[in-house]
Amino acid sequence: MSLIHCRPPVSLHHHHCCRRHRLPFRLPSAAKRLVPFISMSTSSQETTLEEKQELLTQVLKYHNQTKHSFTNYARGPHGLDWANQPNPFRRYISAPLLHLVHPSSDDHTTPRYSSLFNSLPSPKPISKITISQLFYNSLALSAWKTTGFSTWSLRVNPSSGNLHPTEAYIISPPIDSLCDDPFVAHYAPKEHALEFRARIPAGFFEECFPEGSFLIGLSSIFWREAWKYGERAFRYCNHDVGHAVAAVSMAAAGLGWDVRVLDGLGYEELEKLMGLEIFPEFSIPSRPVRGRMPGIEFEHPDCVLLVFPKNSGDIKVDYEKMRLALSEFSNLQWKGKPNMLSKEHICWDIIYRTAEAVKKPSTRTNELVSVPFRSSGMISESSYKGFNLSEVVRKRRSAVDMDGFTVMSRETFYQILLHCLPSGRGESGQKQGRQLALPFRSLPWDCEVHAVLFVHRVVGVPNGLYFWVRNESHFNELRRAMRAEFKWVKPDGCPNDLPLYELARGDCRELSKRLSCHQEIASDGCFSLGMVARLEPTLQERGAWMYPRLFWETGVLGQVLYLEAHAIGVSATGIGCFFDDPVHEILGLRGLKYQSLYHFTIGGPVVDKRIMSLPAYPGPSIDA
Ligand SMILES: Cc1cc2nc3c(=O)[nH]c(=O)nc-3n(C[C@H](O)[C@H](O)[C@H](O)COP(=O)(O)O)c2cc1C
Incomplete structure (x- = not known):
């Protein structure tokens, strides 16, 4: 049965703006709290029960609305608009490109796969080579495929429809032969290179994290996935985030590094950390709309992973300190202008409304992130x-x-x-x-x-x-x-x-x-x-x-x-x-x-x- 034929017709013609996804200017956080929807993403204490219920209702509505049934598929496009197929590679135009090392194709220096579930090897130091290996074994391209008529790339991390909505960032202390200062960079898989986005204040790492650690941030471009899958795409984007988290964790394990999602941070802090405040505002229409909407190509920050050497003892992350340091990030000089991915778009409004509803508030003051390693069972x-x-x-x-x-x-x-x-x-x-x-x-x-x-x-x-x-x-x-x-x-x-x-x-x-x-x-x-x-x-x-x-x-x-x-x-x-x-x-x-x-x-x-x-x-x- 063709998925496309089963989809009910949907109006794409009426565009009613009902809610600001982003404010046209940045408010100081106290003022932001006055704006109804945004206030929900500031602090858990300030979210009332009623507001929580409203968010939950939105999420459950999304979940129910995007179910496939025998008689009805979740709403999506009636066919694929090949002329507007999103570019699978985000680039930050004019951001300096720092090339990573290409390990040999069958890098025999990595441990045996099955051994990692028993214990991790001794941690390697952070260097241009080890950071290159981390990306090469997690989020890089792994092959190109061609039929003669068409050619496409595949990656180490899988993605629904091979559309790859997940983008990655490294937030790192200085690395010899890459960058002399602590920095934020976007990972460009086609080039296997880092796009330098910003120099960050000296002291950020020493103050907030243990020696030998760095951060990997993940964000999603919903449009890439929605281009093909319509409303159900928000689900797929989040599956892909999970695949990427595990891909990074496994590649890190091969280098003796442990990984933990720093989930005490809220949406706005993640946005600052990855330099994603640069995206222009996007207004959510009240129903699916087709047209030229460059704002829809923004990146939604999902999570940040702390990567740290195994056996580093008890590691406590002080979120208050981190929050304070991050408040400076909006004033950094962010380099590069995001490339356009498609000329025209379709906005499946419920995706963006749901993305609003799941914006996480900052919830913790500190967290013990080092948990005991438990090996997995081996019977065969x-x-x-x-x-x-x-x-x-x-x-x-x-x-x-x-x-x-x-x-x-x-x-x-x-x-x-x-x-x-x-x-x-x-x-x-x-x-x-x-x-x-x-x-x-x-x-x-x-x-x-x-x-x-x-x-x-x-x-x-x-x-x-x-x-x-x-x-x-x-x-x-x-x-x-x-x-x-x-x-x-x-x-x-x-x-x-x-x-x-x-x-x-x-x-x-x-x-x-x-x-x-x-x-x-x-x-x-x-x-x-x-x-x-x-x-x-x-x-x-x-x-x-x-x-x-x-x-x-x-x-x-x-x-x-x-x-x-x-x-x-x-x-x-x-x-x-x-x-x-x-x-x-x-x-x-x-x-x-x-x-x-x-x-x-x-x-x-x-x-x-x-x-x-x-x-x-x-x-x-x-x-x-
Ligand atoms: C969240 C998710 C959902 C997927 N759903 C399907 C599916 O329903 N049917 C299918 O044939 N492949 C599915 N795939 C496989 C993808 O099409 C595949 O990962 C993609 O084409 C990239 O190829 P690769 O996994 O070989 O890198 C899915 C993959 C992911 C990550």
Whole structure:
């Protein structure tokens, strides 16, 4: 079934401005609080219950409105406007370009992939070479593909539709042969280079962070994804953020560096840190609108990651000090003018309204960011092909088709799931929940994402429906919320510390394909899954700003699934297109307490021989 034909007609012609997304000028923060919508992003104490409810209502409205159903796909364009396909490469025109080093294509200096889940190597010092390796193994290009008629690039981090809405920044102390001062730079993947944006005050790092650490900021350009996917794009952008967080965490692990999202910061502080205040205001129309809207190409700051040497002792981040230092950043000399990505745009207004509602306030004064490292379970070392980190991350590829016959052994299946547990090895009866294992430990909240598995071709595990409880404190609640007839028994041979349960036996191939927008990749692999997040209670308890974070969490899990698949010699594919409520219906889930957010499939790939691969660097000189 074509997605495009199923989409209902949508008016794109009426443009009514209803709300300022950005103010035309910068108000001092006290004054900003007087502006109704913006006040919600200043301080949690000042957000009233009513305002919180309003934000939550907006987010849940978005969530419901962007569900795909058997009869209706979420609103999107009626076809692809190729003339306005967004440029996948943001550049800051006239910003000085600092070229990074290109490690050899199979960088054998990186540790064995599977060893990282046991322990990280000794930390390397920050240098031009190590920073180059970090980007090369996380966010760089990994190949160019061509059919003869068209040519496009692929990256180490995956992205829905290969549209890559995620941009990255480094905020760093001085680095020999790169920059003599502390600086902020934007990462340009096509060039594998840093675009120098600003010199930052000396003392920023010494005052706020431990020696040997630096920051990576991530932002999203919603337009890139919305160009193809319309209203559902906000979800995909946030999956991509999660993939990028995990990609950076894994590449950092290879250098002996730990990573943690600094989530005490608020939206406005992130905006300052990455120099994103330079984008012109964008007014949100009251309905979808087509036209020339350069403002829609702004970058929405998502998060900042602290990258620090492992075993640095107790690291406490003083957010108050950081906030004070960041208040100076608006006055820095920011270099470079963002390039235009498309001539014309479509504004799917609900995306921008929702992005407003999830702007995080600054919530903390300080935080202990160094959490104990927990290694992941290992029951089948021989499942891994012995690849080093660089080989796994740079050769990872989404399968476009699955072969429908490759089978997986039970040990390999359980092994993959063990590497995807948030708390790692279940020592002395400790339950799954806290995120302590690589790379989940980069997320500073307890696990909220479980999964329903559709097992198709795993030798020794009967075909059927399984549930994987990744936070065991939700077990009783999940069991109560799902169909009473489900069995909830551990399958044969399942390791004690793997909370996997058989729900029902049967052939689920047709079902999983139908649920995943009729995509055969969901039925032709060894198994597929739907990630089920504890949604409404999390948003009620923490705030509407947790909404994108739940998608990040699914993206982190998805990234490990991709890497595990490659490391054992098969492939995976993220599946953003699925029918939301029919998945809930299968499980018997009602309401918004638990929602399926992201699907995945793992199995033997079919390689399309018509597509030729070219090396990532130097690529052909086109913006593809
Ligand atoms: C959030 C997300 C959703 C995706 N959804 C689908 C999907 O529904 N169907 C599909 O065939 N591929 C899907 N993909 C795979 C992408 O198309 C793929 O990542 C992209 O083309 C880049 O290729 P690569 O993963 O080989 O780098 C998805 C990927 C991501 C990250």
